[in-house]
Amino acid sequence: MSSTLSKMIVKISSGNSKRTVDEQVNVGYQFILFVLFICFGASLYLIANAATLIILFRLVVPALICGYITKCIIDVLRGGKAAKLEASKELAAMRTGENS
Numbered sequence: 001m002s003s004t005l006s007k008m009i010v011k012i013s014s015g016n017s018k019r020t021v022d023e024q025v026n027v028g029y030q031f032i033l034f035v036l037f038i039c040f041g042a043s044l045y046l047i048a049n050a051a052t053l054i055i056l057f058r059l060v061v062p063a064l065i066c067g068y069i070t071k072c073i074i075d076v077l078r079g080g081k082a083a084k085l086e087a088s089k090e091l092a093a094m095r096t097g098e099n100s
Helices: 004-015 020-054 057-098
Strands: none
Touching: 004 020, 004 057, 020 057
16 A cells, blocks of 8 residues: 555645645645545544444444545554655655756
């Protein structure tokens, strides 16, 4: 997932060239974590809402979504440092290519 994560970071942060490369990469990484945690909170809300209704299907689907988002968060946190380094190298190469 590290290469996919670095590609996502590059795609998110390549439009903003006013910051340094490391700052761009950090902002892109923080944005990805922000979106994942928002989705995680929304799925937890769905679980809490379905628990009052005691309907198995309404409880299982948000729980599966929550589990998948948790897996994504763990993967992003584990591979984040390597992906940020890879993305900063790629962005630096893109910047030198633009200036040439």
